Amino acid sequence: MDIATRVYNHKWQIDPIVRSLIDTDFYKLLMCQSVFRNSPDTRVEFSLINRSKKVRLADLIDEGELREQLDHIRSLSLSRGESTWLRGNTFYGKRQMFRPDFMEWFENLRLPPYHLEKIDGQYELTFEGSWPEVMLWEIPALAVLMELRGRAVLNRMGRFELQVLYARAMTKLWEKVEHLRRVPNLKIADFGTRRRHSFLWQDWCVQAMQEGLGDRFIGTSNCLIAMRREVEAIGTNAHELPMVYAALAENDAALAKAPYQVLADWHEEHDGNLRIILPDTYGTEGFLKRAPDWLAGWTGIRIDSGDPAAGAETAIQWWKDRGEDPTQKLVIFSDGLDVAQIESLAAQFAGRVRVSFGWGTLLTNDFRGLAEDDALAPFSLVCKAVSANGRPTVKLSDNPEKAMGPSAEIERYKRVFGVGEQERMEVVV
Amino acid sequence: MDIATRVYNHKWQIDPIVRSLIDTDFYKLLMCQSVFRNSPDTRVEFSLINRSKKVRLADLIDEGELREQLDHIRSLSLSRGESTWLRGNTFYGKRQMFRPDFMEWFENLRLPPYHLEKIDGQYELTFEGSWPEVMLWEIPALAVLMELRGRAVLNRMGRFELQVLYARAMTKLWEKVEHLRRVPNLKIADFGTRRRHSFLWQDWCVQAMQEGLGDRFIGTSNCLIAMRREVEAIGTNAHELPMVYAALAENDAALAKAPYQVLADWHEEHDGNLRIILPDTYGTEGFLKRAPDWLAGWTGIRIDSGDPAAGAETAIQWWKDRGEDPTQKLVIFSDGLDVAQIESLAAQFAGRVRVSFGWGTLLTNDFRGLAEDDALAPFSLVCKAVSANGRPTVKLSDNPEKAMGPSAEIERYKRVFGVGEQERMEVVV
Known part of the structure; x- marks a missing residue:
């Protein structure tokens, strides 16, 4: 191609x-x-x-x-x-x-x-x-x-500008893959469908990961590519479940229970590696503090906002508090990752918890610096x-820059879920 | 492709x-x-x-x-x-x-x-x-x-290593083309057939020059590519003519005349831009000093060994000494060129003489630094x-590193053509 x-x-x-x-x-x-x-x-x-x-x-x-x-x-x-x-x-x-x-x-x-x-x-x-x-x-x-x-x-x-553009993008991606090769015990998946540069480009990225990382590349979130390239389809659940369940809650008490109800329904349907908690919809800290014990038995936690290292430390501490062995648990990082962060997170948590990475936009759309006025750089579209x-639905997350919903409702949710001051972090993608 | x-x-x-x-x-x-x-x-x-x-x-x-x-x-x-x-x-x-x-x-x-x-x-x-x-x-x-x-x-x-290799090579070449775009009044041709990376790659290089440089790219030495891409076929004559004529000379007097006999035969056949002197076979300085006056009427000189700036200065002085106007004359540089040298030569001779460049191996085979152990770097094969x-034939040129022939014959030629000390310059390609 x-x-x-x-x-x-x-x-x-x-x-x-x-x-x-x-x-x-x-x-x-x-x-x-x-x-x-x-x-x-x-x-x-x-x-x-x-x-x-x-x-x-x-x-x-x-x-x-x-x-x-x-x-x-x-x-x-x-x-x-x-x-x-x-x-x-x-x-x-x-x-x-x-x-x-x-x-x-x-x-x-x-x-x-x-x-x-x-x-x-x-x-x-x-x-x-x-x-x-x-x-x-x-x-x-x-x-x-x-x-x-x-x-x-x-x-x-022009035609040659295009060839050179893709040449540069390929070079850039392959250099990332070569860096990732040196990360011990890496497990990484493609999560880049939604903000990809294009289908063909995502497909190329997946092939590059397959060839460059072998079985350290554990699969793609994209079903069509998973089918065609014969790799695993990867993914569990997302914020829309607690957001809709929460919006439907009749009162504050029901609202406080909604995020757990989502996972109770999920618990009935799925087991093993599909039991992954996404705790940040209304603040990770409060969510874990009030979580029922059966949730501590789940396989892992996905960190999708806030400082990822802090989020993982919180998760590890929570498992310890609930008598679970963190080294048997899985932390999935999936928020705006790029190579340097993947390397440092992998090093920081090696041996302390199982780690995997869902690499999104900066895998499938890192065209930063490749076109005039950076006109091909990815941006934050949801x-x-x-x-x-x-x-109305509301999302808080662990970064106020990612919060959404009518402001009165945001205040109500913050009160119900006990969310205090949060650190603002720039959202790149 | x-x-x-x-x-x-x-x-x-x-x-x-x-x-x-x-x-x-x-x-x-x-x-x-x-x-x-x-x-x-x-x-x-x-x-x-x-x-x-x-x-x-x-x-x-x-x-x-x-x-x-x-x-x-x-x-x-x-x-x-x-x-x-x-x-x-x-x-x-x-x-x-x-x-x-x-x-x-x-x-x-x-x-x-x-x-x-x-x-x-x-x-x-x-x-x-x-x-x-x-x-x-x-x-x-x-x-x-x-x-x-x-x-x-x-x-x-592997397949992806190959894709990335060519991606890098394309990026490298396109960056050179972008530099060359900024050289005022550039005239440049592809002379890279003999030591090209491959036919397909040379063909790509020619297209890149066409697209990137427009009519500043004046053509290619490769006839097949000139035909297919509808660009000019470029080239005049080379060292083999004086080398063979000289080898056939019966005595020293005939040897001394041989290089001029070559050009006398060429003079009969060709005019205009095909009348390009290649003066360095047995030393540029002596060749020009003893050249008949009709040669000063030729269109230009090709500089293919020695310090190119010094060679061009020698040519300009020679034309002046013979009452010719250097600004009407053409100097063609063709020895192991790359972008920095092209830029500096173009700047040094702007307005003093017409200049064009025959860009060879470092156009069509600059794979330096792109493979392990630099295993794809071009080398000096003739x-x-x-x-x-x-x-036996003999070549001296303006760089003793490029001299060839039996050593007794080299000494005889040096004597006949009055070649003294020459500066040694490394031959890369």
């Missing part, structure tokens, strides 16, 4: 960015099955949120092209081969992870309509409908916007549940 | 390195036509000379593969399209540069046999026969050895006329 030539050829034809319903993160499908079972009738609204205001997406991306790409996604349905793979493959050591009733529903699914408007140089892009349907928009919507913004820049470049059954 | 993939695929099939008799330097064909007219019956021997003894070619390159490649070259004949191009194209502004009798001979040509032996870690590769036939072995023989040595290294690399009608 010659990426530069493919990209060059994009200039003369419509080339869909997302070509499959499973060109999405594995945890979306796992969560979707949970939601399909537990809350199929919950109505949600998801919305695009560009945290990097200076990137004026509506000035960069043609609305017609964006609609074309989104419409194309609405035309997709699960192919026979994809369905066979989901039904027959072993995920996390388990056969038939996806139940027949869910698969039947998924095989007949088309994604629901979207609502698109230009407002002040940005796109307002929202999706409304039943939770299991709407939630599947998140990853493809992000991938489409990120790639269309990239294409707008690439379209101005697509989140903003309401459930008409009630 | 994805070079890395093509190279990777080489591993499973025989892939000829030289696929055409015009995959050679344009000046070879011009000189061949001259020789075909003036000395068709002269018997010559050409021999491979590896000036980089530490590169043990016979240890690196399989003899069977080398024979396969050389045999393949002996199977080549001029194709109809190639012949049409040579007959019909305009070269240096002139139609029918190649005369019908020469073309008819060329169309029926197959290259003569070669003699190959392994001696002390090196290949002794020689070609004997009539001058116009044997001389056409020089460029393909060099290209085959250089590329087989490269393939021996590439064969040990293929020269070593005898003519049984008499």
Whole structure:
């Protein structure tokens, strides 16, 4: 595959960015099955949120092209081969992870309509409908916007500039892989679908990790790539579960219990390496302090905001307090990682806890410094549940820069979950 | 064209390195036509000379593969399209540069046999026969050895290592092109066929120069690439003409005249930009001092050894002494150039003389620093006329490191041409 030539050829034809319903993160499908079972009738609204205001997406991306790409996604349905793979493959050591009733529903699914408007140089892009349907928009919507913004820049470049651009990006990634080779006992996965430079580029990154890291590369969150490249599909659960459960809580007492209810439902469905706690939605410290004992028996914790080393220390201390042996536990780092941080975290926690890394945007979209005005640098774009059954959702996380929701609700959540002062950390990607 | 993939695929099939008799330097064909007219019956021997003894070619390159490649070259004949191009194209502004009798001979040509032996870690590769036939072995023989040595290294690399290798090489070349863009009034040609990394890579380099430099890139010495990419074929004459003429001289007086006889014959055949003096075969200073006045009327001088700035100053002074206006004259630099030297020479001679550059090995084979142990760095390989009608040839040049021939003959030539002390300069490529 010659990426530069493919990209060059994009200039003369419509080339869909997302070509499959499973060109999405594995945890979306796992969560979707949970939601399909537990809350199929919950109505949600998801919305695009560009945290990097200076990137004026509506000035960069043609609305017609964006609609074309989104419409194309609405035309997709699960192919026979994809369905066979989901039904027959072993995920996390388990056969038939996806139940027949869910698969039947998924095989007949088309994604629901979207609502698109230009407002002040940005796109307002929202999706409304039943939770299991709407939630599947998140990853493809992000991938489409990120790639269309990239294409707008690439379209101005000549054929050789493109070749050299990709040459530089490949060189850069391979140097990262060569650094990672020297990290003892590394376990690392690709988590870079949502903010990837492009599908082809993510696919190349996965191959580079396969070739460069061997079995230290444990898989990809991208189902389509996992299927095609025959690597493990990786992922468990995300903030949208506690956010929607919390929004639906009838009062403060129910709200305080909501994050645990999410994991109680998960506990019923999954075991082993799928039992990973994501503790930061409403503050890690309070969450762990008030957690029921059965949660301490789970396999691991994913650290997705705040200072990652501090988060891991908190987790280790919590396991010790609950009589668990941290060396048998797993910490998954997944927040804006790059090589230097991976190296230092691996060194800091070696022998103290099992560690793995979910490497996202700076794996699949580190085009920083490669185009004029850094026009291809990744930025902080998310697509989140903003309401459930008409009630607003709230996320706090361990970094106030990542908080979202109406401010009165944020204050209420902080009170209910006992969140005090938090350290502000810049969000790059 | 994805070079890395093509190279990777080489591993499973025989892939000829030289696929055409015009995959050679344009000046070879011009000189061949001259020789075909003036000395068709002269018997010559050409021999491979590896000036980089530490590169043990016979240890690196399989003899069977080398024979396969050389045999393949002996199977080549001029194709109809190639012949049409040579007959019909305009070269240096002139139609029918190649005369019908020469073309008819060329169309029926197959290259003569070669003699190959392994001696002390090196290949002794020689070609004997009539001058116009044997001389056409020089460029393909060099290209085959250089590329087989490269393939021996590439064969040990994985697919991604290869992709990254070419990514780095592309990045490196493009950075050079970007530097050259900023040189005012640049005129530069590709002279890199003989020691290129590979045909595909030279072809990429030419395209990069076309795209990056526009009409500042004036053409390539490679006829096949000139034909396919529709750029000018560039080149005039080389040391083999005076070397063979000198070897055939019956006595010292005839020897002293031989270099001028070469140019007298050339003067009869060519005019304009093809009248370029190559003065260094037996020392530039003495050559110019004793040159007949009609030579001062020629268009330019090519500087191919010694300190290039000093050589150009000597030429400028010579033109002034002969009453010529240097600003109307052309200096062509062609000895082991790279970007920094091109920049400084262009700056030093701007406005004083017309300048152009023949950029060779460090354009088409700058893989220095890109493989372990620098195993892909270019080295100093040549293929020269070593005898003519049984008499040894001699080359002195303006750098004693480039001198060749039996030492008694070297001393005789130095005496006849009045060459004194010369500055030694390291020969990199």
